[in-house]
Amino acid sequence: MITKQLLEQFENTANYYLSEIPKYTMEQMTRKPSEDEWSLGQMYLHLVGSALYMQLRNLELCREQESAPVANDRPEMVKAMFAAGSFPPDRIRVPASPQYTPKQPESLEEMEQGLRAVIARMRELEPTLAAIPADRAVAHPRMGLLNAQEWFALVEMHYRHHLLQKGRLDVFLLNNASV
Template sequence: MNTATIFSSLQRISDAYNHKLQSISDAQFQATPAIGGWSYSEVYAHIFDASLLSLQALEDCLNGKGKDKPTAFAVKLILFFGALPPGRYKIPKQLEGRAKVITKKEAQDLIGQFEKQLEAGYKQIPRARDNVKSKHPRLGYLSARQWFRFTEVHLKHHLKQLHRIEKSFAQ
C-alpha cells in the first residue's frame, strides 16, 4: 500500500465528488431517485461523515488508542484489490442515524473538512505502527494505513452509487 498513491487517488476522488456536486441542481440534490434509496444529499452526508470518522479512527491508531488485533484475511483482500465485493450494503447500525438530508452548502463544507483532515492524516502516516488498530463496524480491526486505504475504497464505492442515481434521474 503506497500511501502517496492512495493520497493522490483520494484527492482525485474528492475532486470528482466536488465536480458532481456542482452539476446537480438544488432540488435534484435532495430528491429521492426513481430507483429508490438515498438521494444525492444523503449519499454526500453519509460518505463524508463516514470518511471523517475513518480519518478519526486513523488518528486514534496514530495516538495509540487502538488494540493489537489481527485483520481478517477477507478484509486484507478488499484492501489489496481496492474494492468492496459486488452488491448493496446496509449502513452499519452505529451510523444509521447519521445519514440525513443536507444542503449542497453543507455537502461542500463536509468535503472541505474531509480534505483538510485527509492532508493532516496523510502527513502523520509515516509514524503509524501497523500493530495498533481500531475497530471498523463491519470489517474488524484496521491499522492507520488500512483505514487510509479503506477511505479510498469506500469513497470509490459511493461514487458508483452517485452514477446510479444520475442514471435514474436521466430516465
C-alpha cells in the same frame, strides 16, 4: 499502495464529486428513488460524515494508543478487499436508522464544505501515517481491527465505491427529470 498515491487517488475522486455538485439543483440532490434508498445529497453527507467522524477519527485513535491490540481475526473477504485495494462492486444495504441514515443536505454549499474538509484532513494526516506503528489498530464494526494506514486507505476505497451509487442515482434523476 503508498499513502501519497492513496491521497492523490482520493483527491481525484473527491474533486470529481466536488465538480459534480453544481450540476444539480437542491431538488435533485434530495430526490430519493424510493423510501428506503438515499438521495444523492444523503450519499454526499454519508461520505463526509463517515470519513470525518469514523474513519479518520479511528485513524487518530490508532496514533493515540499506548499498545497494540491482542488479536485480529479478520474475515477473508476483508483480506481480499485490502489486497485488491477496493470494495467488491456489490451494493451494501444497511437498515435505516437514526444513527446511520444521513439527513438530507440543507444546501449545496454544505456538501462542498464537507468534501473540502475531508480533503484537508486527509492532507494533514497523510504525512503522519509512517510514524504510527502498524500493530496499533481500532476495530471496524464489520472488518475487524484496522491500523492507521488501513483506515486511511478505507476512506479512498469508500469514496470510489460510492461512484457506483452515484451512477445509479444519476440514471434515476435522468429518467425522472420531469417528475
